[in-house]
Amino acid sequence: MGLKRNVSLATALRYKGQGPFLTYILHRIGGLGMAVFITIHILASFVGGKAGVFVNSIYENWLFQIFIFFCVLFHAINGLRITLLDLFPKLLEHSREAIWIEWAVFLPVYGLAVFVIVHTALGG
């Protein structure tokens, strides 16, 4: 009998897609990350008390902030790219350029944010 058709996550990630494949993966991580985080955050605020404080302490942690800010910013910028490309399919021909622009916008903004977060964390 043949092998199964299933593609494991490890194999899938080894596929040499290009720019848009990477952004897709990151977009998904970003969306999921936000969804999970926001859910927990709202629930924690609602429940309050010890649990709430504990969750908020994670949320104040600068490492976590670097992660969640990545999720937010990347998902938002990439989401805008997707939305524009989708609404005007003609632009899909220029996907390569769109990816470049996306990174050109994302990297400085995120870099600045990380700098500020780390700076704040270290400086108090």
Next chain:
Amino acid sequence: MANVHQFDVVVVGAGGAGLMAGLYASRGAKTAVISKLYPTRSHTGAAQGGISAALGNYEEDKPEWHTYDTVKGSDYLGDQDAIEFMTNEAIDAVLELEHMGLPFDRTPEGRISQRPFGGHTNNVTGKPVRRACHAADRTGHMILQTLYQQCLKNNVTFFDEYQVLDFLIVNGKAAGVVAVQLATGELHTFHAKAVIFATGGHGRIFEVTSNAYAYTGDGAAVLLRRGLPLEDMEFFQFHPTGIYKLGILITEGVRGEGGVLINGKGERFMPKYAPTVKDLASRDVVSRAIYTEIREGRGVNGRNYVYLDVRPESVIKYAAQDGRTNPDGTPYTITGEQVLAKLPDIIDFCRVYLGVDPLTQMMPIQPTAHYTMGGIPTNKYGEVVIDDKNTIFPGLYAAGECACVSVHGANRLGTNSLLDLVVFGKHAGLKAAEYANKADFEKLPDDAEAGARSQFEALRKGSGKENAFDISNEMKKVMFDDVGIYRSEKGMKDALEKVRGLKERFTQVRVTDTGKIFNTEMLNAWELGNMLEVAEIITECALNRKESRGGHSREDYPERDDKNWLKHTLVWKKDGKTVIDYKPVVITKYQPKARVY
């Protein structure tokens, strides 16, 4: 027996001819189409330039001119009744394809667009005429896709990846075929009243070829083994423009759009050989011209290739010299974008395989093995005939490149093959269904699979001293060098000896793969057996024909000899010996005369 299927009609091959036959047969009878490849992988998909029909969408054109051009192209060896039949059906055939949804390119009026092609002329002025209906440079692809799609629409039954190994004859009638299912290695018997062969050609026996790996002459070899004859096997077409060394085809459409051939000294040489139509002369003429240039030392850098130039500035320059005009009478011009739009795939091939951009550079080309004119003899309804009196073999049909109607005679005109597929594929399908509805099933022999099985077993028993891959390469080389564009007594005798030696060595080959599932080693070895068989027959027939005609051109007999050789060759294999006989050519309106372009 476990794997027996019963159908009224069985079609072997799912290229243009097989699908057309399947489509028409299935309307009248229970039909199955068997193919060793997925239908869309068939070689029809590689055809580039177009399909001919005298639609006259740009300028005046008529079926009679098409008939005459084809007769002339065939070097008068084509059967004129069949040619007339085909060219008359051409217009309806092309329109039918359009009605099936085939996306032809369009004229500004919204009609099917046409382009000039080698050998297609206005009979009054002798100037090239636009007769090739095209869909960019992938007309064959579109035909294949469209026909396959229509078959799906009409619920034709397919057996994909089943390779037919044997043809069953009972009481002198067709009784079915035996095939191996590639995925399981199981043999299947297809019990049928009528069998249509549409297995394509055998161009893989040559070293430099435009043909697919699948072109191993299976159909011809299977029938030959069962005692049926083949017709005109010595006639094989070499296309003038294949990519240097690789053989990948550069369509004649390139020259149709104004491309010209240039030799190593930078001269355009075709006007020397064909003063009127120049680069658009018939294929055999152009191929020989290129070879002559090369042999006389005018190849590029002393090597065996020349250039094909379709750079817009060259096209415009030479078009002006030729006085070529647009339909409205203005001088013919072309831009890089137009070339790209009309020949996108060709441009792509050159960029990928040569790293050459045809819009700014010339393409290195050399003649490449291309088309099998000979094959299974049939009449114009696709019924297989088995002797010089055209006796019909009941229940057996053939169409497409594997068949020899003969409409292509000694040399096929570009775009006539696709036409051949749809016209004769259709009639073979209709006839087969008609026959099947009247006939009864013959009783299958007790062990129908025996023939097929023993062929495979032989391949397992060899000593293993010899390597199939090497044998195959040696055959290809000797066939291309000695039974190729130019042939001579001595060269062919050597070749025959060599091929016979290779056949002998082939019995020592052993297939190492003992499995059943996709045993491609076994299948390739079996196909090599077919190729060796066909190669030997071709060489023998070519040695036998002592004249030059169309694709068969002998250095020792450079002239056409209508007195002795205006006849078709028929060849049988009887008890391991080759038997050659002849059949008259049907001549109706056009008496043979010298062929000048």
Next chain:
Amino acid sequence: MQVTLKIFRYNPEVDKKWHYETYDLDVDEKERILDLLELVKGHHDGTLSFRRSCAHGVCGSDAMRINGRNMLACKTLVRDVGDKITVEPLLGLKVIKDLIVDMEPFFDNYKKVLPYFINESPLPADGKERLQSPEQRARFDETTKCILCAACTTSCPSFWASDDYLGPAALVTAHRFIFDSRDEAASERLHIVSETSGLARCHTVFNCTMACPREIQITKAIGELKMATLTGKVD
């Protein structure tokens, strides 16, 4: 030049598990990966199995993963991929033997989108062709190029997740007919491709477009289909 060719091997009749086999070959940089496979089969191991036919990128038989990306073995030259070459079967389809995968699910999906011309209206009175302007013809030219090689569909993460997803190739075919001005079944096809396992599963990943050996702008074609379901514009 000297190359190392690493090939995914699996023989269902012998092996329990797949493995890789490595071959050192001396080849020309202009040779196709397909030539290399033929060479291995001819001289090193006859049991190596793969599909091929036309050898110049028009029949769609030999799509496979070469250095981790879907390509046609006959349209990829050694000089395009370097001297370390890894060849593996397509993803998301069951491996039958070595580089041969089960194509049935792929063709099943293709068959779902009514992949044939539908126009039941009477033919033009003169019996000739249905008219179509060059612009109307150009509208769907791109998607007529598809050779059903499956390189696209098997590079798509959504298809890896489930072969229920019609996949880019089937959508390309749908596009070819929906935007053909002569065809009359655009609506039926749009209903089919907008099902749960259709357009909505495409996340603009572009792996398909990058893999397509015919350089079809697949993602764009899918994008046009998406917009067509919303705006109803099919010309």
Next chain:
Amino acid sequence: MATTKSRTLPLTKRGLNFEMFMWMITRLTALAMYGLILIAVIGALIMGARTQMNLADVMRWAFMPNVTHVQDTNVPDLAPWSTPFWKLTASALLLVATAHGVHGLVVICDDYIVSSRGRQIVRWISIAFMLTMMSIGAYLIWTS
């Protein structure tokens, strides 16, 4: 000239179903979120965020302009930050983001879950989840 009959399909003939409708909603909510975030950022700047808040706080506010998100900052007067206008803006963001996010989860599940029954279950769960999150969120916004 070839026929030029208009080829725009009427609404019922486009295959416009739940999937494609939600596909569009995802893009529209994405744009709406951009709009709302822009409003929040501009509002914050007008209210003096530039000198009174650090970047993290601004971001927090921008993505959910709820007054609790500025409580720990140097802003002296929280009143302008907790007007009904901001509560409405926050609620709008909550609605839009939840719908977008939950549907995003449904899409991801649909990629992997193939049985129609499985998909049904996921849908019901997500609707329940979405309603819960919306109510809790609204409660938090309007009680803070």
